[in-house]
Amino acid sequence: MCMGIARPHAHTRRQFLRQAAAVGSLVCAFGQGWQNLLGMTKPMQSGFDLLVKGGKVVDPSQRISAFRDIAIRDGKVVAVAENLNEAQARQVLDARGKIVTPGLIDVHVHVYEGVAPLGIPADPNCIAKGVTTVVDAGSAGAHTFPGFRRNVINVVDTRVFALLNISVVGQSTYSEDNPYGELLNLGYANPKLAIRTIERNRDVILGIKVRLSRPIAGEHDLQALKLAKEAASAVGLPLMVHIGDTHTPLPVILSEMSKGDVVTHSFRGSNGGILDDRGMVLKEVRSAMDRGVHLDVGHGAGSFSFDTAEKALKQGVVPGTISSDVHQFNVNGPVFDLATTLSKFLHLGLTLDEVIQRASTNPANLFGFPNGLGTLKVGAAADVALFSLVEGDFRFEDSLKQTRLGHQKLVPVATVKAGRIYGSAVMPVVRAG
Numbered sequence: 001m002c003m004g005i006a007r008p009h010a011h012t013r014r015q016f017l018r019q020a021a022a023v024g025s026l027v028c029a030f031g032q033g034w035q036n037l038l039g040m041t042k043p044m045q046s047g048f049d050l051l052v053k054g055g056k057v058v059d060p061s062q063r064i065s066a067f068r069d070i071a072i073r074d075g076k077v078v079a080v081a082e083n084l085n086e087a088q089a090r091q092v093l094d095a096r097g098k099i100v101t102p103g104l105i106d107v108h109v110h111v112y113e114g115v116a117p118l119g120i121p122a123d124p125n126c127i128a129k130g131v132t133t134v135v136d137a138g139s140a141g142a143h144t145f146p147g148f149r150r151n152v153i154n155v156v157d158t159r160v161f162a163l164l165n166i167s168v169v170g171q172s173t174y175s176e177d178n179p180y181g182e183l184l185n186l187g188y189a190n191p192k193l194a195i196r197t198i199e200r201n202r203d204v205i206l207g208i209k210v211r212l213s214r215p216i217a218g219e220h221d222l223q224a225l226k227l228a229k230e231a232a233s234a235v236g237l238p239l240m241v242h243i244g245d246t247h248t249p250l251p252v253i254l255s256e257m258s259k260g261d262v263v264t265h266s267f268r269g270s271n272g273g274i275l276d277d278r279g280m281v282l283k284e285v286r287s288a289m290d291r292g293v294h295l296d297v298g299h300g301a302g303s304f305s306f307d308t309a310e311k312a313l314k315q316g317v318v319p320g321t322i323s324s325d326v327h328q329f330n331v332n333g334p335v336f337d338l339a340t341t342l343s344k345f346l347h348l349g350l351t352l353d354e355v356i357q358r359a360s361t362n363p364a365n366l367f368g369f370p371n372g373l374g375t376l377k378v379g380a381a382a383d384v385a386l387f388s389l390v391e392g393d394f395r396f397e398d399s400l401k402q403t404r405l406g407h408q409k410l411v412p413v414a415t416v417k418a419g420r421i422y423g424s425a426v427m428p429v430v431r432a433g
């Protein structure tokens with residue numbers, strides 16, 4: 001029976017999400033009814049804590065795209081096979097008719113709620129949507145990172161890693177009503193402090209982020225980029241560069257980037273993108289890719305164009321990772337979540353296996369994550385996502401208000417992280433402050 005519930009206070013969201021996963025009736029309010037998939041808890045016998053049974057498993061890390069059961073014990077995957085015995089499992093999650101993937105990894109999100117104006121709460125937007133691991137792309141800089149670690153990374157259920165903004169203030173300055181970015185004063189770009197912060201937090205910081213658009217870095221984008229690269233090189237980690245509307249042309253920016261570095265917002269429209277005036281992929285983009293520079297999507301509020309994506313894909317340029325750049329100003333559309341972003345790429349012609357690869361295996365290979373994320377291999381962390389692949393007519397919108405009619409949509413149903421089940425919840429997103 002479904003019972004009405006009051007919206008939880010911000011501080012209790014995490015607790016609520018757990019509760020929602022544990023107590024079926026609470027989740028009814030959100031309409032997915034996933035709890036019906038969960039069998040009764042039985043007394044523990046020898047065997048598995050949880051069996052995800054009967055789903056179509058898509059795990060590009062093992063080239064599996066077939067019906068498999070996944071057995072979990074002590075927070076780890078212990079078997080992936082056909083017809084594992086239900087009697088051996090303490091609890092069964094019925095995945096029949098569902099797509100089962102490794103817990104997804106989104107390498108570009110903003111979850112520093114309350115400090116970066118674009119920040120959103122992690123759990124309702126990530127783990128509740130099939131995304132067990134995220135990389136916050138530069139919301140925090142050296143001065144604001146300790147708070148990010150203490151109040152977000154250490155507290156939320158989603159696994160949160162970070163790219164440290166080269167600006168000490170991170171993305172705390174910029175909002176719709178205060179459109180002044182973190183690098184307009186180049187004095188805020190401080191490699192020394194960035195290096196020190198990374199050395200103290202290497203377990204969770206995976207690289208450096210720099211945003212180069214004019215409202216953020218003014219006319220000294222190239223100097224800012226060089227300072228960011230200096231810090232990244234010193235600590236031996238990759239650099240993620242936000243492109244678009246830059247003072248310096250993209251080919252010059254790319255010439256500063258090396259193997260393992262990441263361009264985000266690759267498929268943006270208008271100026272500063274990867275296409276020339278005739279819609280052809282710039283030769284400098286191809287040569288950067290040839291030397292190991294990686295293209296990430298980073299959909300965002302202003303950085304994904306169907307037109308650009310269609311032209312680039314037609315010319316054989318495929319992004320290595322598909323990320324959402326979900327934040328306060330796009331979470332209610334056009335981004336919504338990673339699953340919707342992946343669905344847009346299904347419409348663009350990528351296969352289901354190809355899109356899942358770009359949100360699991362490829363991100364895991366790109367950054368130095370701890371082993372066992374983005375895969376369902378035996379021994380890996382038991383991070384699993386269940387989706388419905390719904391057929392119908394879905395109008396998808398890009399960042400330029402262009403739409404396309406797609407016919408398949410990935411809809412998150414349930415998430416398992418380290419063996420623990422989280423329901424799919426759609427929670428109201430409240431603007432901080």
Ligand SMILES: [Zn+2]
Binds near residue numbers: 108109137298300325
């Ligand atoms: Zn971003």
